[in-house]
Amino acid sequence: MEDHLDHLSLPCGRDRVCQLKDSLAEKQWIGFDLDDTLHEFRRASSAASIKVFEAMHERYGVLLDELKSLYGEILRTSTSNAFTDGKSSSEYRRERFLAVASHFSLPLEHDTPFLSQLLHLYETSLEESLELKSGALDLLKTIKRLNKKIVVITEGPQDAQEWTVQKLGISPYIDFLATTNHFKVSKTDGLFSRVLETLGITASEIAYVGDNEYRDMKPAIAEGILSFHLAENLETKPTSQKPRMNSMATPGCLNSPESTHSLHNSSPKDKDYAREVIEEGNDVYRPGGFHPVYIGDVYNERYKILNKIGYGRYSTAWLIEDLKGQVDEHRKFLALKVLSAECYGTGHDIFEKEILTHLRNGNRNLLGYKHIVHLVDDFEHEGPNGKHVCLVFQLYGETLRSFGTLFRESMIPTDLMRRFTIQLLLALDYSHEYGVIHTDIQPSNIFVKFRDYSLIESVYLKNMIVPHQDREDIQYHAIPSQPLQNSYFNESHNILEFDIALGDWGVSSFADRHLTENIQPVPLRAPEVLIKAPWDTKTDFWNLGAVILELYRAVRMFSGRVEPDGHYEVREHLAEIVDLFGPFPKTLLEKGNQDIVRDMFDEEGKVKDTPPMDRPPLDSEAFVPGLDQDRRETFVSFLRGMMKIDPAERLTSEDYLRHPCLFSSEKIETLHQTTIKLNENGYLAEEDGYPNKEAVEPFTLYHFTQPGVSMVEKIENFGLYTLGRDMERRFLRRKVYRGPGWGHLERQLWVNDGTYFPTGRRWIFRNLTMRQTVRPGAIALSPDHISGPNIKVLGFGEVLLSRICWSTSSCMFPTSDTINLTRGIWAGHRFDITTLARHEVDT
Incomplete structure (x- = not known):
């Protein structure tokens, strides 16, 4: 905690740090502003706005400087009410862009497709530029390890701020998010008192950190809250973690964002590739959109809603109690996924229900069967916004996105990673055998199985915050998710007996019938997908290889980001692939979109018009840290076999399961007597059974x-x-x-x-x-x-x-x-x- 106090402008000398630490220790709640306190909002917003201006300049010919200048004035005017009028983020942005267009007499109001394109461009550019402030995640983790609660009190649209904390990867650490937009009152006009009232606490029970003296410090102090001013003009103290700050977030729950770094020649800012998982906001609750779900409701006359545990681009996810189920907990508590009405019945149906049913009805004796997140039940629910397909699943603890934070530097130990890799390959072997391609393998879609269902009642339900929902509101308001993270195991469980399952088949395809050709998270896209060549089951292996490196060594292979603003370019992404795995073979280029091929590649299969890559080789310590040379070479050979540029050269799950990388070595890591214990720093304790210890003799x-x-x-x-x-x-x-x-x-x-x-x-x-x-x-x-x-x-x-x-x-x-x-x-x-x-x- 003392290290983190160095990030704050303290109204005292260093001799009072201990006093401040004691004062903080007495607080039950720690509050934060969000924008420019926990993350670099102005930088991200500026980068996103520039993308919009460039598109408008290209279409209408207005000078960029003029667009920037006018937009700054409009922004100051439109935010003077601190977003207290309750509008959604898309409404605010639409108004600003139309105001700019109106000033220059541009026909944007009548060009609806282009306006929608600008709104989408802004959001995707903003997502790519999101970046936590140095040390922010460490601070949040420290606070949670001290058993404190965290509240974010901030200005801005409710849906935008929920989306932001999710994309930054800090949603699992936040117990309550309060915005001026939701409470319809600014900080200076009483937001802090409203928050205290909602939480049922007094000012003496909370401390608050903000970046603005007028908007944050004065109103918080006036309310009697111990407040800290984040001094942005001071250089923050370097942390011991690697300087990668952008997150790998997913709704409802991988790796610690600050310790996951990307090795490429641009700045260490990585886009969260959970592109299909987006905070739903309020504007999706409309006819043909999302269904308004209220805690306590009963669906299909048996499933009672207990709390929201996640959300995605096309759905929300809820913890439910099966009122007609068996007495044992693993059947009593389940997960309900409520799909948007547009998912089915509009002529563009997704395959999720069909694929889940197909996989569930397969051979249960096959080894990969139990490593698939299977459908338990399904039904349709008629609501005010249309007919919604509802899917019931067995409950899982968390995803590997957050599970990795249990380990130092978010590196999952070798034996556990070997176990998980084998299970993932078995899952793919099963799905590929039944003609299903996942197309979206990422840590947020890999689920850790429950170890102790009794903890749902004794820990999760006991400690959860029940959000306020008003059924009388004309517009339904999305509520924050409260994931099951850390509520599915205890210290008696053997960490090396944990199992995983591959889930979220919402954008998967059949081998002979594709849902879409635009598949996979962008940084994880296979070469054939990037050049729009045909793809099949082999595409999943490229995806998996990159994810394995990320989970095992906390390193991301690709970003595709270009300086100075860090925007994504396919050309850069292709160059990164060539840098690691060599030129594209002609046999693959001949199958791709020839316009892309001619524009991107030279005669040797290398990418044209790109500077030399300043990155270490894949088999280097920098790219695969923490392993001795022999083990690193074996692991890299495993990745190279899985990530052949030409998909025709990639093998099958069965072949990869034979690789020596998945065999135990002569001195393999101990596989027994390993229980979950956290040390004083919140990581798994290194005791006699810790995975990093080695057995004295071969394991037979x-x-x-x-x-x-x-x-x-x-x-x-x-x-x-x-x-x-x-x-x-x-x-x-x-x-x-x-x-x-x-x-x-x-x-x-x-x-x-x-x-x-x-x-x-x-x-x-x-x-x-x-x-x-x-x-x-x-x-x-x-x-x-x-x-x-x-x-x-x-x-x-x-x-x-x-x-x-x-x-x-x-x-x-x-x-x-x-x-x-x-x-x-x-x-x-x-x-x-x-x-x-x-x-x-x-x-």
Whole structure:
């Protein structure tokens, strides 16, 4: 906390910092202004305005300087009421742009498409330029670790400020957002007193930080609030974190924004690529738009609304209680997604419901099935704005966007990242097998599964702030989301047993029927998408590769940003790709849009008219920090295999699951006795079981049976058959018959002792079987029974196969006390599975 006080203009000497710290410690609430206090608003707004002026200049020929000068005057006039008239952000912007056009006698009022284009240009440019102030996120995290509540008291449209905090990545830390627009009163006219009344607190319980002496300090002090003035003219103290300040936010809940950095030759300002997740605001609640949801309402005669937990471009998400569900918590509490009325029935229907149903009805025995966020129920709801499709899902804790902040510098540990990567590949293997392309893989769409559903009632519902909703209001007002972050696990849970699932299939496509050709978050777009060439399931792997680096090492590969204003350009993005992965092959360029290809590329497949990239290579310490050389080279080779420029050279999930990067090393990180404990700095404590510690000896199957290791458990019948059906490439990828190919059945009928199932070169466990015969029961007795040069990779099996125990056996027909191996296509092969019961019998 003392470090953060250096950012403030203190009315005292440094000898009083401790007194101030004590004063702050007594406060239950810490308040902040938003614009130019927590983030660089003026810089972002200026960059967005310039984009609009450039478009107007190009269309109408008005000088840029004249547009800028007039807009400044209009801005000062239009904001004199501190946005207390209750209008939405789009209404304010529309009025300003029309006022500029009217002054110059421009026909903008009658050019509705161009006006809409300007409004969209402003919003996207503003989003690209958003940047937190140095140290802001650290300060917010420190306050939350001290169990304080945070309120933002700011001027501006309610919908715009909610959108801003979400895009900045600080929404999970804010307990209440108060704007002059929502309360319809300025700071100088009593906003602070209204906020105190709403929160039910006194002035002595809160401290406030602002950047403006007149608008912030004086009215707060007049209310009796301890106030701090952020001195913008002073240089802030450098923090220990990497200087990347823009966020990776998502509604409802990745990585700590200040510790996620991008390696490119422009300034470290990255656009939040959660482009499909936008604060809904109030203007979307109109006929054909969003449905007004009120806490306490019951939908479909069974689902009671408890609180808002997220929102997106086409929907809002709510925590619900199933009044007709089972007693156990994991079925009692669910998530409801209420889609906009325009999603269905307008001739441009999205595929989400169809795809979710298609994935849910697939083979539940396939390994990837459980790593998909599946649909539980669906129904239609008729409301004042139209008919809305409502989707019910099992509840998940948070996304990897916020989960990463549990770890230092937002780098997920190796073993946990390996586990997550395997599960993501299994999810893609499942969806691709059923002809579904996700098209939008990003941390905010990867969900961490619940560890303890009882915490919903004992922690989340007990501590949540119920927002005020007035059903008498003519215009419905969006309410802030309160995510389930940190309300789904406790210190007793093993962090290395966490599982994830791939969700948000709202913009996904079928392999043979695309929803749109303009897919993927912009910085994560695959080469074929950027040049408008055909794309298929292989496009997901490029997307995934970039996300894995971001989650594992907190580094973003691409930005496409160009100085001086940091705007995005496709040319810059393509140049960054060429810089890391080499020139575009002619075979791919021939398939792309030839206008783009001629404009962007030279004869060698390199990008024209771009300066040399001043970036380190992908296999450098700067790009992949914190790993030794061998591990870094292995990891980079994994990324390069997944991120081939030509999608035809990319492989399948099955192939990537074979990569040594996903195998445990000879001294792998400890996989047991790791519970969640936070140290004094709020990060996972490094104790005996912490993932960064290394085991003394190789991790073998023997270790699966030791006390404290939860890697061995009984498995269902046909376990190996499921593995074979899931991981072996299906015969001709048939749509109807989803079992193994005829060649596998032939091997079942003519079994030779010593052969392995399957024998195809694509089999993930090819070459992993030991050369000597080992009784299944003997594995639990001594690690000496397992030997061979490749034993180290067997550590891979415990994660991939959901904690089952492998063994090698030459027995032709297993005895009755093991799994019934004679009923599957593995019968008589050396690779089989045993249960704990078999170990106990042999012992």
